[in-house]
Amino acid sequence: MAYGNELTVALLAVQRATLLTKRVFHEKAKGTVSKDDKSPVTLGDFGAQALIISAIKRNFPNDEVVGEEEASVLRANNTLREQIWDLVQGARLENSDAEDKIGGPIQSVEDLLDAIDHGTSAGGPKGRIWALDPIDGTKGFLRGGQYAVCLALIVDGDVKVGVLGCPNLPVDDSAPLDENVSSDQTDETGKGVLFSAVRGEGATSRPLSRGALQQSQPIRMKDLTDVTQATFCESVEAGHSSHGDQAEIAKLLGITKSSVRMDSQAKYASIARGAGDIYLRLPVSKSYVEKIWDHAAGDLIVREAGGEVTDATGKSLDFSRGRTLSENKGVVAASKGVHAQVLEAVKTVLESK
Known part of the structure; x- marks a missing residue:
């Protein structure tokens, strides 16, 4: 190996x-x-x-x-x-x-x-x-x-x-x-x-x-094709991720189950093994920048488990820019079968603000 x-x-x-x-x-x-x-x-x-x-x-x-x-x-x-x-x-x-x-x-x-x-x-x-x-x-x-x-x-x-x-x-x-x-x-x-x-x-x-x-x-991530059945994970702390935007995205996608809120990269781990399906972390302000240590391990584990991870614009997370993800805004992690659909909903909600 x-x-x-x-x-x-x-x-x-x-x-x-x-x-x-x-x-x-x-x-x-x-x-x-x-x-x-x-x-x-x-x-x-x-x-x-x-x-x-x-x-x-x-x-x-x-x-x-x-x-x-x-x-x-x-x-x-x-x-x-x-x-x-x-x-x-x-x-x-x-x-x-x-x-x-x-x-x-x-x-x-x-x-x-x-x-x-x-x-x-x-x-x-x-x-x-x-x-x-x-x-x-x-x-x-x-x-x-x-x-x-x-x-x-x-x-x-x-x-x-x-x-x-x-x-x-x-x-x-x-x-x-x-x-x-x-x-x-x-x-x-x-x-x-x-x-x-x-x-x-x-x-x-x-x-x-x-x-x-x-x-x-x-x-492996769950082979999800019907996004309305997804289990949605998000941060507990409202200061880390916009709960309001994420609720709008879930509604737009037709997800009716309550979101599961938990701290840490345990969210990445949970969706990677199929216990959850979608993890969103959306910026709470234009100036907020993510740190590489908050995402590097989880990003790889989800991708190697068959998932896809991008930022809110569809770009891959860029870990080459120093201590922060300065070229990225937010995180959208989901199974490959629904990632494009989730990303489109994210863009729709964020662009409407």
């Missing part, structure tokens, strides 16, 4: 980091602080980023990383710094099998901070660049809903490998989505999934586990 080593490292790194986030998920106090843009960041975000970047740097030392977090707040906060150090050390001990293969050079608190700060690449059209979101859907993480640990390898602007760790989704790929998926979730037995894809090799799911990777199975 092309990029086989990269896939293995990514799967093990995301699995180890996801297990760390699960420990924080069960804590009442998650060490939450606010970033400059007022968005929350937790102990889980910092710890997961440190573990994943350390694995990348051990195995692919010349690769760059575009990560969401940086360590300045930790350098100024002794308590948070020590809490994250304990979490990271605990995760490494719990996953000793994986540690032998992907462990990183985190031997001190300074190593941990440096690992987090290796995520400052500017991205761009050349070279090997990993896009990392250590906890996508932090607000879902805080409310007890869906979240995902997300990692993708971009080579010369093209996504080649994508992995999503979704601890609160059911292992059963045939499990239907329901309207309660955005809150009161657990990672109990029967939940926790690693989704992955390699360009040209298809997409898979496997149960999240400790240590060795579990057996994978292929996933």
Whole structure:
């Protein structure tokens, strides 16, 4: 398999980091602080980023990383710094099998901070660049809903490998989505999934586990031809995607089922395995620009599962422009059988505004 080593490292790194986030998920106090843009960041975000970047740097030392977090707040906060150090050390001990293969050079608190700060690449059209979101859907993480640990390898602007760790989704790929998926979730037995894809090799799911990777199975999008029967996924947060526009699009398409709202790239994963059919993320303002770490892994997984992903104008998502999708507006993901119909409805609604 092309990029086989990269896939293995990514799967093990995301699995180890996801297990760390699960420990924080069960804590009442998650060490939450606010970033400059007022968005929350937790102990889980910092710890997961440190573990994943350390694995990348051990195995692919010349690769760059575009990560969401940086360590300045930790350098100024002794308590948070020590809490994250304990979490990271605990995760490494719990996953000793994986540690032998992907462990990183985190031997001190300074190593941990440096690992987090290796995520400052500017991205761009050349070279090997990993896009990392250590906890996508932090607000879902805080409310007890869906979240995902997300990692993708971009080579010369093209996504080649994508992995999503979704601890609160059911292992059963045939499990239907329901309207309660955005809150009161657990990672109990029967939940926790690693989704992955390699360009040209298809997409898979496997149960999240400790240590060795579990057996994978292929996933495919549902072969949908009647768009009125579609299960429609959208973001929980109105600040991330226009709920009003999306409701108009659903009405225009004749979709009568209530939309399923969930946080994170768990939406990409859910439609890729056929639990949902359409994912829309429409811009809430003309100035809003998506970040590459919020879409790179999910975009590849959906496309390799037989789906189609474009922006609201029909252009493919362009991951070669740096840290953002500056050449794209919105996201339209659906099975190939209905994507054109969905896109036409999106254009009709947006052009009428």
